[in-house]
Amino acid sequence: xxxxxxxxxxxxxxxxxxxxxxxxxxxxxxxxxxxxxxxxxxxxxxxxxxxxxxxxxxxxxxxxxxxxxxxxxxxxxxxxxxxxxxxxxxxxxxxxxxxxxxxxxxxxxxxxxxxxxxxxxxxxxxxxxxxxxxxxxxxxxxxxxxxxxxxxxxxxxxxxxxxxxxxxxxxxxxxxxxxxxxxxxxxxxxxxxxxxxxxxxxxxxxxxxxxxxxxxxxxxxxxxxxxxxxxxxxxxxxxxxxxxxxxxxxxxxxxxxxxxxxxxxxxxxxxxxxxxxxxxxxxxxxxxxxxxxxxxxxxxxx
Amino acid sequence: xxxxxxxxxxxxxxxxxxxxxxxxxxxxxxxxxxxxxxxxxxxxxxxxxxxxxxxxxxxxxxxxxxxxxxxxxxxxxxxxxxxxxxxxxxxxxxxxxxxxxxxxxxxxxxxxxxxxxxxxxxxxxxxxxxxxxxxxxxxxxxxxxxxxxxxxxxxxxxxxxxxxxxxxxxxxxxxxxxxxxxxxxxxxxxxxxxxxxxxxxxxxxxxxxxxxxxxxxxxxxxxxxxxxxxxxxxxxxxxxxxxxxxxxxxxxxxxxxxxxxxxxxxxxxxxxxxxxxxxxxxxxxxxxxxxxxxxxxxxxxxxxxxxxxxxxxxxxxxxxxxxxxxxxxxxxxxxxxxxxxxxxxxxxxxxxxxxxxxxxxxxxxxxxxxxxxxxxxxxxxxxxxxxxxxxxxxxxxxxxxxxxxxxxxxxxxxxxxxxxxxxxxxxxxxxxxxxxxxxxxxxxxxxxxxxxxxxxxxxxxxxxxxxxxxxxxxxxxxxxxx
Numbered sequence: 001x002x003x004x005x006x007x008x009x010x011x012x013x014x015x016x017x018x019x020x021x022x023x024x025x026x027x028x029x030x031x032x033x034x035x036x037x038x039x040x041x042x043x044x045x046x047x048x049x050x051x052x053x054x055x056x057x058x059x060x061x062x063x064x065x066x067x068x069x070x071x072x073x074x075x076x077x078x079x080x081x082x083x084x085x086x087x088x089x090x091x092x093x094x095x096x097x098x099x100x101x102x103x104x105x106x107x108x109x110x111x112x113x114x115x116x117x118x119x120x121x122x123x124x125x126x127x128x129x130x131x132x133x134x135x136x137x138x139x140x141x142x143x144x145x146x147x148x149x150x151x152x153x154x155x156x157x158x159x160x161x162x163x164x165x166x167x168x169x170x171x172x173x174x175x176x177x178x179x180x181x182x183x184x185x186x187x188x189x190x191x192x193x194x195x196x197x198x199x200x201x202x203x204x205x206x207x208x209x210x211x212x213x214x215x216x217x218x219x220x221x222x223x224x225x226x227x228x229x230x231x232x233x234x235x236x237x238x239x240x241x242x243x244x245x246x247x248x249x250x251x252x253x254x255x256x257x258x259x260x261x262x263x264x265x266x267x268x269x270x271x272x273x274x275x276x277x278x279x280x281x282x283x284x285x286x287x288x289x290x291x292x293x294x295x296x297x298x299x300x301x302x
Numbered sequence: 303x304x305x306x307x308x309x310x311x312x313x314x315x316x317x318x319x320x321x322x323x324x325x326x327x328x329x330x331x332x333x334x335x336x337x338x339x340x341x342x343x344x345x346x347x348x349x350x351x352x353x354x355x356x357x358x359x360x361x362x363x364x365x366x367x368x369x370x371x372x373x374x375x376x377x378x379x380x381x382x383x384x385x386x387x388x389x390x391x392x393x394x395x396x397x398x399x400x401x402x403x404x405x406x407x408x409x410x411x412x413x414x415x416x417x418x419x420x421x422x423x424x425x426x427x428x429x430x431x432x433x434x435x436x437x438x439x440x441x442x443x444x445x446x447x448x449x450x451x452x453x454x455x456x457x458x459x460x461x462x463x464x465x466x467x468x469x470x471x472x473x474x475x476x477x478x479x480x481x482x483x484x485x486x487x488x489x490x491x492x493x494x495x496x497x498x499x500x501x502x503x504x505x506x507x508x509x510x511x512x513x514x515x516x517x518x519x520x521x522x523x524x525x526x527x528x529x530x531x532x533x534x535x536x537x538x539x540x541x542x543x544x545x546x547x548x549x550x551x552x553x554x555x556x557x558x559x560x561x562x563x564x565x566x567x568x569x570x571x572x573x574x575x576x577x578x579x580x581x582x583x584x585x586x587x588x589x590x591x592x593x594x595x596x597x598x599x600x601x602x603x604x605x606x607x608x609x610x611x612x613x614x615x616x617x618x619x620x621x622x623x624x625x626x627x628x629x630x631x632x633x634x635x636x637x638x639x640x641x642x643x644x645x646x647x648x649x650x651x652x653x654x655x656x657x658x659x660x661x662x663x664x665x666x667x668x669x670x671x672x673x674x675x676x677x678x679x680x681x682x683x684x685x686x687x688x689x690x691x692x693x694x695x696x697x698x699x700x701x702x703x704x705x706x707x708x709x710x711x712x713x714x715x716x717x718x719x720x721x722x723x724x725x726x727x728x729x730x731x732x733x734x735x736x737x738x739x740x741x742x743x744x745x746x747x748x749x750x751x752x753x754x755x756x757x758x759x760x761x762x763x764x765x766x767x768x769x770x771x772x773x774x775x776x777x778x779x780x781x782x783x784x
Binding site for chain 2: 001003004007008011014015147148149152185
C-alpha cells in the first residue's frame with residue numbers, strides 16, 4: 001500500500017505543479033473585461049455617451065468617431081441583464097452621461113442570464129447577478145472559468161489587445177464567413193435561442209429588464225438611443241419576419257411610454273459586404289460608417 | 303454521479319481510503335462500507351428510486367431462500383415465477399408501459415377502433431435493466447440448483463448494488479461475484495495499478511473519442527435531411543465509435559474501479575470492431591448481456607438442439623429480445639432483427655464458431671482475407687447502428703435510402719466538419735492502440751510495461767492531457783437510459 005501511495009504521489013506531483021503554474025498564468029492574463037472596467041473608471045468624469053449591448057455594438061461603435069466623449073462598454077454576448085447591472089453600478093460616477101446607446105438586435109429580447117460569462121462580471125465589475133459563491137471558478141480558472149481548450153489557447157496567444165475607449169474592432173472581412181450557408185446557420189442558432197427562451201419564459205424577464213433600464217435612464221435624464229445594428233443580407237434574409245416584427249412592436253410600445261430614440265439599421269443599404277467582418281458584425285470600416293451615423297443621430301437630438 | 307465528473311473523482315478516493323485504511327481489513331466492515339457507498343452513489347441520481355432498488359434486492363433475497371427451502375418442484379416454481387413476475391413487472395411498467403400503450407392504440411386505430419389509452423410521464427430509474435437482470439440470474443441459478451442461496455443480506459445487497467456495476471453493468475453472475483464478496487480481500491499493488499490504467503483508458507475512450515464523435519453524430523443524425531449519403535455514412539461511423547467508446551469506456555472504468563477494491567468484474571468488451579464475422583462480434587460486444595441471454599433464454603428455449611429450424615427461431619428470439627431490452631422503441635427491435643439476419647449465414651453454414659481465436663494473434667498485421675472480413679463486419683455493424691441511433695423507423699429508412707443513393711459519391715460535409723479533422727486523426731491513433739492491445743483485457747494493459755518509468759509515465763501524461771484538451775461537451779453515458 002505504501003508503494004502504491006508513493007507511486008501515485010510521485011505521478012501526481014508534476015501534474016499538480018503544472019496545474020498551479022497554469023492557474024497562476026491564467027489569473028494574470030490580460031482580459032478585455034478588465035481593460036473595459038479600468039478604462040471606464042479612468043474616463044468616468046468625461047463620458048457623455050455610453051454604448052451597451054452585445055458584440056455588434058462592441059465591434060460596431062467606435063467612440064473615436066463621436067463628437068462627444070464616448071465609451072464602449074458593450075461586449076460579446078452581453079445581455080440586457082448585464083447592461084442594466086452595469087448602468088446601476090456605474091451611473092453614480094458617470095456624472096456627465098447624457099446618452100446610452102443600447103442594442104436591440106434580433107435576439108436581444110430573448111437572452112438574459114449567461115452562465116459561462118457570469119463570473120467575469122463578478123470578478124471584473126463586482127456584479128453578482130445570482131449571488132453565487134463562485135467557489136469552483138475561484139479554485140480553477142483552467143477548468144471552470146474557461147475550458148481547458150480555451151485556457152491553452154489564451155496561454156498560447158496571451159496577446160495584448162489594443163483598446164481605445166473600450167473599443168477594439170475587427171480588422172478586416174472574412175470572405176468565407178459572408179456566405180449564405182453561414183448566414184443560415186447563424187440565423188438558425190439565434191432561432192434556437194429564441195425558441196428556448198420562449199419555452200422557459202425567460203424572455204418575459206428580459207423584456208422587463210429592458211423596460212426597467214429605459215425607465216431608469218429616463219428618471220435620471222439620460223436619453224436611451226436604441227439601435228439595431230446593420231447585418232449582411234446573407235444573414236438577414238434568413239431572419240424570421242415575425243420575430244423582427246415582434247421586436248419592432250416592442251420598441252414602439254416603449255417609445256409610446258418613454259423618451260427614447262430608435263434607429264433600425266438592420267437592412268441599411270449604405271452598408272456593403274466590405275463593411276462586414278462576418279455576416280452579423282461590422283469591421284473597422286463599417287464601424288466608422290455606423291458610428292458616424294449614430295453620432296449624427298445623437299447630434300440631431302440636441 | 304457520473305464516472306466522468308469531478309464528483310466521482312472526489313468520491314472514489316474517499317471510499318478507497320476508507321476501505322483500505324479504516325476498516326481494519328474486516329470483511330464485514332468493508333462490505334458494509336461498499337454497500338453504503340453504493341447506495342449513496344445511486345441516490346446521487348434520484349434518491350426516490352432507492353426504494354425500487356432495495357425492494358428488488360429484498361425480493362430476490364427472500365424468494366431465493368424460499369426457492370432453496372421449498373421441497374416440491376411446484377413450490378420452487380411458484381417462488382421463481384413470483385420473483386420473475388415482479389421483477390419483469392417493474393421493468394415493464396417503468397420501461398415499456400408507454401411503448402405498449404401507444405403500439406396497442408396504433409394497432410387498434412388501424413382496425414378503425416379509436417382508443418384513448420393514455421401514456422404516462424414515467425421516469426426510467428437508472429440501471430433498472432441491469433440490476434433486474436442481476437437478480438433474475440440469481441434466482442434462476444438457485445432454481446436450477448447451480449448455487450446455494452446467500453443468507454447474508456449485506457453480502458447479497460452488495461452483489462446487486464456494487465457501485466461500479468450498478469447503473470450500466472457488466473451484468474454479473476452470483477457464481478462469479480458473490481464468492482469474491484465473501485472472500486477476504488487484501489491490497490494488491492499490481493492489481494490496483496492495473497485498475498488505474500484501465501480507468502484511464504476508459505476515460506480516454508469516453509471523454510476523448512465518444513463525446514467528440516457524439517457531437518458530429520448528433521449534428522448529422524439530427525439534421526439528416528440536409529446531408530448527403532456520404533455525410534450520413536460518416537455520421538453512422540461516428541456513432542459506431544461513439545457507442546463503442548461510450549459503453550466500453552464505462553465498462554473499463556467500472557472494471558478498473560472494482561479492481562481498486564480487490565474485486566474482478568466480468569469482462570464486457572473484447573475489441574468487437576476487429577471481429578471477422580457477426581457471430582464473433584457478438585462474442586465480443588456487451589459480453590455480459592450476450593452470455594446472459596444465451597444462458598437464461600437461448601439454452602432454455604432449446605438452444606441449438608432440435609434441428610436447424612429451432613436454432614434459427616431461437617437466434618431470432620434472443621436478438622429481438624436483446625433489442626427490446628435496450629428500449630421501448632421499434633428501432634431497437636429492428637436493430638436486433640437485423641443482427642439476427644446478419645448472423646444467419648454463419649448459423650446456416652455452421653461457421654459461427656470459426657473465429658474463436660484472436661485475429662492475427664502474435665502478429666502485427668492481419669492477413670488480407672482477415673482484413674476484408676473485419677471491414678465487412680464493421681460495415682454490417684454500422685448499418686445496424688443506424689437503426690439504433692435513428693429517432694424512429696422512418697428516420698432510419700430515410701437515412702439508409704440517402705446512403706444508398708448517388709450522393710454517396712461526394713465528399714462528406716457537415717456543420718463543424720472543419721473541426722472534425724483532429725478527431726479523425728485521434729480515431730486512427732485510437733484504433734492503432736486498440737489493435738496493438740487486442741490480445742489483452744484492455745488496450746493499454748501491457749503497453750509500456752517494459753518501458754523505462756519516465757517514458758511510461760510520459761505516455762500516461764499524454765493520455766491525461768488528451769482527456770483534458772480534447773474533452774468534448776460532457777455527455778451522459780448512452781447505456782444509462784437502458
